[in-house]
Amino acid sequence: MENANEQEDELLALSSIYEDEKMFRPADDKRGGKLTLPLQLPQQPFYIMLSEKQTTKALNLGSKLKKTEDGTYLCVNHLPPLVLHFQYPKTYPSADPPSFTLLSKWLSTKMLSHLCSQFDDIWLENQGMVIMYSWSEFLINEALPFLKITSPYLLNSHCEKTETNSEPHQTNPSKTGEMTKTEKEKLDSRAIQDVASQELLLKCIIEYDSEESKKVFQKSYFMCSVCFNEKPGSDCMRFHDCSHVYCNACLKSYFVIQIKDGNVKSLDCPDPKCKSQATPLQVHTLVGNDLFAQYDRLLLQSSLQSMDDIVYCPRLECQTPVMMEKGSNLGQCPKCHLTFCFFCRMTYHGVSPCRVRKDELQKIRTEYENGDKSKKLYLEHRYGKRTIQKALEDFYSEEWLNSNSKKCPSCGTHIQVNTIDWVTERKG
Numbered sequence: 001m002e003n004a005n006e007q008e009d010e011l012l013a014l015s016s017i018y019e020d021e022k023m024f025r026p027a028d029d030k031r032g033g034k035l036t037l038p039l040q041l042p043q044q045p046f047y048i049m050l051s052e053k054q055t056t057k058a059l060n061l062g063s064k065l066k067k068t069e070d071g072t073y074l075c076v077n078h079l080p081p082l083v084l085h086f087q088y089p090k091t092y093p094s095a096d097p098p099s100f101t102l103l104s105k106w107l108s109t110k111m112l113s114h115l116c117s118q119f120d121d122i123w124l125e126n127q128g129m130v131i132m133y134s135w136s137e138f139l140i141n142e143a144l145p146f147l148k149i150t151s152p153y154l155l156n157s158h159c160e161k162t163e164t165n166s167e168p169h170q171t172n173p174s175k176t177g178e179m180t181k182t183e184k185e186k187l188d189s190r191a192i193q194d195v196a197s198q199e200l201l202l203k204c205i206i207e208y209d210s211e212e213s214k215k216v217f218q219k220s221y222f223m224c225s226v227c228f229n230e231k232p233g234s235d236c237m238r239f240h241d242c243s244h245v246y247c248n249a250c251l252k253s254y255f256v257i258q259i260k261d262g263n264v265k266s267l268d269c270p271d272p273k274c275k276s277q278a279t280p281l282q283v284h285t286l287v288g289n290d291l292f293a294q295y296d297r298l299l300l301q302s303s304l305q306s307m308d309d310i311v312y313c314p315r316l317e318c319q320t321p322v323m324m325e326k327g328s329n330l331g332q333c334p335k336c337h338l339t340f341c342f343f344c345r346m347t348y349h350g351v352s353p354c355r356v357r358k359d360e361l362q363k364i365r366t367e368y369e370n371g372d373k374s375k376k377l378y379l380e381h382r383y384g385k386r387t388i389q390k391a392l393e394d395f396y397s398e399e400w401l402n403s404n405s406k407k408c409p410s411c412g413t414h415i416q417v418n419t420i421d422w423v424t425e426r427k428g
Contacts (some may be wrong), residue, residue: 007031007088010130017133032087032098035132037139038212039079047073047152054155054202061206064240073152078212080105080204082115082139083194086132093130097123100135103194105204106155111147112191115139118146155202226250226270237286239269241276251278252286259291264298313338314345353386365391 011026011033018024018035026033047066050058055072058065066073083103089096100119102112122138123131138146195201217233224231224247231247238245251270255278258266267283269276284292309324313333320335324342331342340347344354368379368388380388405414 003090003092003094006093006130010132014132014136018136027087032085035084035086035136036081037084037136038081039139039144040141041077041079041151042144042149043151044077045075045151046077046079047075048205049152049154050074050202057202058206061203063206074202074206076205076209077216078209080208082107082143084136084139093128095128097127097131101190101192103192105193105195105208106201107147107193109187109191109193112193113186113188114147115143116188116190155205222247224250226254237278237282239274239276239278242269242271242274244269244271244274244276246270248286255283255287256291259287259295259298262298264295264302267295311342311345314340362395364388365395368392 014024023036050072058074066075086098086100088098092098102116104112119135122134220233221230222236222245226246227250236245236247237251255267267278310321313320313322315338318336320333322331322333329342332339368376401414405416408415
């Protein structure tokens with residue numbers, strides 16, 4: 001009866017200490033429970049060293065990485081918690097400890113086995129006393145130092161590999177990195193690496209860190225640099241690249257004006273010295289469905305206009321994007337089936353050069369004279385080499401006439417005047 005009372009008191013104490021249901025949940029039969037314990041990191045941010053394959057995965061998940069001469073690192077402020085399931089025997093705490101299983105997504109089974117062994121040592125030192133609080137505090141505050149896990153940490157890709165930088169008692173890994181038969185026999189059955197696949201391990205770490213960082217952000221307060229009011233993170237938005245924070249009200253007004261003016265590529269950080277862009281998800285969250293649809297359409301249109309092999313159908317009532325086939329100037333609209341010249345947007349004229357208006361010749365000449373070899377070939381292909389040469393000849397001829405002749409006041413014909421002969425004739 002005394003054991004039962006102490007068990008009940010311990011469950012009440014744990015419920016009081018860990019008020020969040022996500023941290024502690026007693027079992028329905030009141031004979032045990034589940035503790036989900038966040039780890040106290042040795043430093044923040046905490047760096048995880050990545051292999052080339054892991055680096056590619058992290059980038060695909062949108063993570064910000066730190067690259068140095070020594071390698072590539074993932075920066076996190078939170079690591080997935082340890083989960084402790086425990087069950088009271090009738091003889092606890094007078095004679096026997098609770099039975100338990102210890103789970104982790106990122107710590108290997110071997111490392112968890114070391115923690116289980118330490119649990120046994122803590123019980124032997126405190127036998128006859130309630131032990132769950134001591135175990136939980138050890139996991140939160142001392143687990144990582146006990147395992148000698150430091151930053152940067154090498155995230156191994158196989159749970160059965162020996163750890164290279166985080167064992168309390170180091171052993172020499174084999175050439176293949178696989179655990180020996182003796183090492184496998186030492187694994188504790190109470191230690192479980194709770195991840196469906198090692199391929200998902202990095203994703204689990206990134207997603208957990210993102211979720212926890214978001215929770216911390218929403219509970220914190222920030223000064224908006226636009227309205228200079230202090231607001232909770234739940235009413236603010238942070239730019240991913242620069243980490244500048246502004247309140248949602250100010251950013252919404254800013255984004256709405258830019259979208260309505262068609263400046264969809266200018267939804268960047270309001271700081272004049274910063275070029276960080278807002279993500280489409282952030283824009284959608286602030287401006288709503290209708291305005292975001294306009295933003296999405298304008299952004300697509302702007303992106304297509306910047307592509308050299310995309311033009312819009314010349315028909316004003318159509319304006320469908322048309323892709324150019326390499327080596328051809330033929331454009332055919334997939335919607336209205338109009339065939340046109342990809343360059344001049346006029347009716348398709350085959351191999352004949354594009355017609356050039358007189359006011360365009362000066363611009364073409366300037367582009368041709370200042371362009372590199374590929375630019376000159378492009379202009380010759382589009383307008384014809386003879387057209388380019390004639391434009392250059394006409395320009396230089398006109399330039400020489402303007403510098404070395406005058407127009408006849410009667411008929412307008414250019415005449416060259418010899419100043420010396422004219423002065424001599426006047427003196428005679």
